[in-house]
Amino acid sequence: VEQNKKEDRIFVRGNSYADTLENMNKLFLDRHWSDGLPLVPPTEEAVRAMLTGTSHSPDEAVGSVDPSGNIATVRTVAVNAVMAGAKPEYMPVILAAVEAMAEPIYNLKGAAATTGASSPLSIISGPIAKELNINSGQNALGIGWRANASIGRAISLIIKNVGEVVTGVVDMTTLGGSWEFTCCLAENEEAMPPEWAPFRVDMGYGKDVSTITVRSIMGQLNVFGSTVTGAKLLLTIASAIANSYQSGILGGMQVVVTLAPQHVALVAGDGFSKEDVKRFIYENARVPFNIWKELGDSKRALNWAPLVPKWVADSPDNYMMYTIPKADDILVIVAGGFGMHSAWSPGGLGIAVTKVIDKWR
Amino acid sequence: LEGEILDTQVELVVLAPTGKTKNESSELAIGNVNKSKPISLAQRLTTLEGKKIGLFWNHKPNGDVFLNRIGEKLEKQFKNLKLIRYFPGKPRTVVACPESMHQNVFEECDAIITATGD
Numbered sequence: 001v002e003q004n005k006k007e008d009r010i011f012v013r014g015n016s017y018a019d020t021l022e023n024m025n026k027l028f029l030d031r032h033w034s035d036g037l038p039l040v041p042p043t044e045e046a047v048r049a050m051l052t053g054t055s056h057s058p059d060e061a062v063g064s065v066d067p068s069g070n071i072a073t074v075r076t077v078a079v080n081a082v083m084a085g086a087k088p089e090y091m092p093v094i095l096a097a098v099e100a101m102a103e104p105i106y107n108l109k110g111a112a113a114t115t116g117a118s119s120p121l122s123i124i125s126g127p128i129a130k131e132l133n134i135n136s137g138q139n140a141l142g143i144g145w146r147a148n149a150s151i152g153r154a155i156s157l158i159i160k161n162v163g164e165v166v167t168g169v170v171d172m173t174t175l176g177g178s179w180e181f182t183c184c185l186a187e188n189e190e191a192m193p194p195e196w197a198p199f200r201v202d203m204g205y206g207k208d209v210s211t212i213t214v215r216s217i218m219g220q221l222n223v224f225g226s227t228v229t230g231a232k233l234l235l236t237i238a239s240a241i242a243n244s245y246q247s248g249i250l251g252g253m254q255v256v257v258t259l260a261p262q263h264v265a266l267v268a269g270d271g272f273s274k275e276d277v278k279r280f281i282y283e284n285a286r287v288p289f290n291i292w293k294e295l296g297d298s299k300r301a302l303n304w305a306p307l308v309p310k311w312v313a314d315s316p317d318n319y320m321m322y323t324i325p326k327a328d329d330i331l332v333i334v335a336g337g338f339g340m341h342s343a344w345s346p347g348g349l350g351i352a353v354t355k356v357i358d359k360w361r
Numbered sequence: 362l363e364g365e366i367l368d369t370q371v372e373l374v375v376l377a378p379t380g381k382t383k384n385e386s387s388e389l390a391i392g393n394v395n396k397s398k399p400i401s402l403a404q405r406l407t408t409l410e411g412k413k414i415g416l417f418w419n420h421k422p423n424g425d426v427f428l429n430r431i432g433e434k435l436e437k438q439f440k441n442l443k444l445i446r447y448f449p450g451k452p453r454t455v456v457a458c459p460e461s462m463h464q465n466v467f468e469e470c471d472a473i474i475t476a477t478g479d
Contacts, residue, residue, distance in 0.1 A: 071381045
C-alpha cells in the first residue's frame, strides 16, 4: 500500500481482484474509513462517473463536517458515495444532506460524539423521490432498496470519514444502533390525505421543490394498532412516547412520528389535520409527576435547577407532565406500505434541518 | 506456472474519503462554507493571579458541581482571582452554544473553563 499524500491517491495491490479488494477493505477499516461492510473501491474512474451526477465543481466546498470541522468538497462526497454503492443521480440528495448537517443547529458535533446513539434519519420529500426510485412505501426503512440503502450509507460514511469519527476516541456511543449504518426514506405522498400538506411544506419550502430533512434520531419504535378510531390510534402513539421517553422534557428533543398509510387514512378520516395530530399527541404524551419522580434521571433532574422549571418541581403529585416540549417539536411524516404499523423516533441531539436538493443537481 | 500467478498482480488506485482541514482548503471554491480564518491557540496566561476566569457550564447534570469545585480550588491557589459563573451556560443541552454567547464570554474573561460531557 502506498499513499500519495498530496493527491490523496492510494495504491492497493493484490494477487487477484478479490485479494486486492480484500486488502483495500482491510486498509480502510484500519484507517477508520469503513462502516464494517465491504466498500465499493473509490477509484478515480468511479469517482469521475459519480461526479456526473451533479453540475457542481468537484472542488466546491459543500460544508464543514463536525466533529473534525473538516471541509467536504463535492469530490469528497462523491468518493464516499462510490464507497456506499450509490448511483451518480443520487449525488444531489447526498450533497444536500451534507449541506444540512453542516448547519450548527443540527449539532453534528454533539450527535457524532455523544454516548447516545444519535444518528440521522434522512427524509426526502418531493418529486425527486419518484425520479430516483427512493422507496416511500412498503418496507421503506427496511432492506433491499438501492437508493434508500446507499444514500443513507453515504451520509453515514461522510460523517465518519470527513468528521473523523473514531469509536472510543471521538464517538463515545454506549451501544449504537442499526440506524447508524443507513436510515433514509421518502415521504409517501400518494398516501397523503388530500387536505394534508407534504412534509417539505411543514419545513417551510414550496410544494414544487424536493427537499431532504436530516434529523438525529435514537432509533425507531413500532406502534401497532388495528384501532377503529383516529383518536384511539393517536392516544396509542402518545402513550408509547410518554412511557418510553419520559426524560424528553429535559432536553427539548424533537421527535419524529411516521404514520403508515392506513393509519393516516384513519386519522384524517376522523377529521384530524396534521396540526391537530401534533397537538393531540403533545397534549396526551404526558405522565403523572409522582410516577416520573421515581424514574430514571428524574431525581437528578429535579436538582438540575435551570432545566426543570420551578413550577414543575413544585407541582402536586397528580400533575400530568408533558414529555414533549411543544406540539411543533413533533415532526409528522407519512411513509410505509400496507399494514397497521406506524412508528415514532426519539430525537437525538440538535434539531431537524431541511435543504433543497434541486440546487445540487 | 507459479511465476505467472505472481506476475498477475492487480493494482487499484483509490481516493481517500477524508475531508480537507480548513487551512488546507483555502484554495477551494467556497459555496456555503464561511471562509474562516485558520484557527490557532489563544495566548497562554502566565499566571491566574488577578485574572477573570469563566466557568462555563454545558448544561449537563453535575457540570455545575464540577465547575464549582474547580473554582473553589483555584480561588484558594491564586490571589485576586475572579470567577464568573455562566450557569446555565448553554440555553439547551442538545444544541450548540450560540455565537453571540461565545463572544460575550470571550470579552468578559481572561480564560474559560468549560464542562463537557456528563
